[in-house]
Amino acid sequence: MIEVNNLHKSFGETHVLKGITTSFEKGKTNLIIGQSGSGKTVFLKCLLGLLIPDEGEIIYDGRFLSKLSITDKRDLRQEIGMVFQGSALFDSMTVEENVMFPLDMFTKQAKSEMEDRVNEVLMRVNLEEAKDKFPSEISGGMQKRVAIARAIVMKPKYLFCDEPNSGLDPKTAILIDNLIQELTQENDIITVINSHDMNSVMEIGEKIVFLKNGLKEWEGTNKEIFKTDNKAVTDFVYSSELFKKVRQMYIEERN
Amino acid sequence: MLILLFLRLESQNVFMGYLASIGNYSIMVKEVFKKPTKWSIMKNLILKEIDELIYGSLGIIIFISIFIGGVVAIQTALNMTNPLIPKNLIGFATRQSVILEFAPTFTSIIMAGKVGSYITSSIGTMRVTEQIDALEVMGVNSLNYLIFPKIIAMLFYPFAIAIAMYLGVLGGLIANVMGEHSTTAEFIEGIQIDFIPFHVTYSFIKTLVFAFLIATIPSFHGYYMKGGALDVGKASTTSFVWTSVAIIIANFVLTQLLLG
Numbered sequence: 174m175i176e177v178n179n180l181h182k183s184f185g186e187t188h189v190l191k192g193i194t195t196s197f198e199k200g201k202t203n204l205i206i207g208q209s210g211s212g213k214t215v216f217l218k219c220l221l222g223l224l225i226p227d228e229g230e231i232i233y234d235g236r237f238l239s240k241l242s243i244t245d246k247r248d249l250r251q252e253i254g255m256v257f258q259g260s261a262l263f264d265s266m267t268v269e270e271n272v273m274f275p276l277d278m279f280t281k282q283a284k285s286e287m288e289d290r291v292n293e294v295l296m297r298v299n300l301e302e303a304k305d306k307f308p309s310e311i312s313g314g315m316q317k318r319v320a321i322a323r324a325i326v327m328k329p330k331y332l333f334c335d336e337p338n339s340g341l342d343p344k345t346a347i348l349i350d351n352l353i354q355e356l357t358q359e360n361d362i363i364t365v366i367n368s369h370d371m372n373s374v375m376e377i378g379e380k381i382v383f384l385k386n387g388l389k390e391w392e393g394t395n396k397e398i399f400k401t402d403n404k405a406v407t408d409f410v411y412s413s414e415l416f417k418k419v420r421q422m423y424i425e426e427r428n
Numbered sequence: 429m430l431i432l433l434f435l436r437l438e439s440q441n442v443f444m445g446y447l448a449s450i451g452n453y454s455i456m457v458k459e460v461f462k463k464p465t466k467w468s469i470m471k472n473l474i475l476k477e478i479d480e481l482i483y484g485s486l487g488i489i490i491f492i493s494i495f496i497g498g499v500v501a502i503q504t505a506l507n508m509t510n511p512l513i514p515k516n517l518i519g520f521a522t523r524q525s526v527i528l529e530f531a532p533t534f535t536s537i538i539m540a541g542k543v544g545s546y547i548t549s550s551i552g553t554m555r556v557t558e559q560i561d562a563l564e565v566m567g568v569n570s571l572n573y574l575i576f577p578k579i580i581a582m583l584f585y586p587f588a589i590a591i592a593m594y595l596g597v598l599g600g601l602i603a604n605v606m607g608e609h610s611t612t613a614e615f616i617e618g619i620q621i622d623f624i625p626f627h628v629t630y631s632f633i634k635t636l637v638f639a640f641l642i643a644t645i646p647s648f649h650g651y652y653m654k655g656g657a658l659d660v661g662k663a664s665t666t667s668f669v670w671t672s673v674a675i676i677i678a679n680f681v682l683t684q685l686l687l688g
């Protein structure tokens with residue numbers, strides 16, 4: 174379990190996170206949702222230790238992030254996989270080299286052993302045929318899948334994704350969402366996903382944390398989110414025209 | 429009065445800004461040497477950078493040095509109106525200017541543009557596309573991974589400057605022969621008289637310092653840049669200005685220390 178206690182983060186005058194408390198469980202896809210600029214990325218970067226919070230604590234299965242020595246932190250990092258918003262693939266490397274990078278960097282495996290693992294992971298994300306291509310030569314959806322492959326190649330216990338389906342067409346987006354959920358269940362890992370996409374909320378929102386102005390406005394599951402009376406949440410949920418219509422139909426039907 | 433006060437406060441702010449940057453730059457340089465990347469990976473990175481930074485610059489270095497050497501010879505010849513001055517001065521002046529300044533300093537300013545903008549834009553692009561964050565999340569010391577191989581590759585820069593020195597003098601000789609300013613024998617005699625070996629040492633010490641500046645200042649500007657793709661271009665320009673300024677100041681200080 175990852176526990177987050179009273180997390181604060183400011184940049185100069187701007188107070189971005191104003192005391193967030195929540196927790197994320199194993200084998201579940203946890204969603205952080207909220208409008209652009211609500212602090213989702215900052216929150217995730219604090220979890221990763223890329224940003225140091227001003228106040229509050231992050232606890233990885235009993236390990237207090239702030240109290241870890243540099244070596245322990247390094248060990249923890251190797252249990253973490255991260256999918257960045259823009260994929261963040263190394264553009265000077267092929268797909269295969271990108272996925273192999275963490276293995277090459279941190280394990281003493283033989284080349285053939287690493288290749289086997291890379292093939293296995295690429296097969297899992299359906300990308301065997303793109304192995305020798307460079308990131309600039311493949312589509313956004315494929316780049317995202319490479320990023321996921323790179324994130325899981327070290328068999329992480331924790332997986333973080335920053336808007337994994339932003340910039341993708343709806344169909345590809347759902348494929349990516351489902352892939353992440355399957356990987357989470359198959360490997361029994363803790364997955365935390367940033368999103369502002371209502372489709373993702375519907376599909377994989379096993380736990381949802383709604384951020385607004387740096388505060389946790391609401392939390393619950395994707396079943397509960399459609400029943401809540403919280404004004405901020407309903408505003409967010411029904412900001413999509415489609416959902417607005419569906420809700421209207423639902424209300425009309427009920428009356 | 430108020431304007432003066434304002435200017436004073438402004439200049440103080442600007443000055444503090446520079447001081448802070450120099451401080452951050454020093455911290456960065458220290459971090460580059462910590463937590464080294466696995467050697468099998470680092471080795472390839474270094475070879476790639478040698479290819480990119482040194483080998484890839486040889487063409488322009490060769491081109492510039494031949495022509496600059498030629499111009500120095502022509503200028504000296506044209507300014508020798510007094511028939512009492514020995515003709516071997518052309519060779520002598522060419523050798524001195526090329527070895528002392530044109531090969532090490534002039535070439536380095538050009539490299540601050542060519543190599544520097546490559547370094548700033550490649551690291552800057554990695555910053556804005558979160559590739560640097562990706563390295564850090566994996567537990568890689570990104571400063572070491574990105575900048576150390578560039579510093580090591582630039583240790584080979586003095587070889588390029590040695591070529592520049594040789595070709596600069598050769599360019600002077602060619603211009604001298606083509607313009608019939610003095611005989612080849614006189615020119616070669618000029619190249620050899622009053623030769624002080626320490627001048628070459630001085631030049632190579634300078635070159636090594638410039639190499640370090642060319643590897644690290646553009647890296648600093650790329651690594652700590654903020655913003656998007658457009659800002660990568662701006663960072664490259666800023667980095668060129670500061671690298672050149674640093675080279676010129678270092679040149680002055682080293683000349684004062686070593687020859688003054």
Ligand SMILES: Nc1ncnc2c1ncn2[C@@H]1O[C@H](COP(=O)(O)OP(=O)(O)O)[C@@H](O)[C@H]1O
Pocket residue numbers: 184187189207208209210211212213214215216
């Ligand atoms: N490094 C930073 N320096 C200053 N402000 C930042 C920094 N990173 C994020 N912010 C600010 O924090 C707020 C939240 O940003 P972010 O977490 O990226 O939002 P989201 O991911 O939800 O769209 C924004 O107002 C942004 O300007």
Ligand SMILES: [Mg+2]
Pocket residue numbers: 213214258335336
């Ligand atoms: Mg974001």
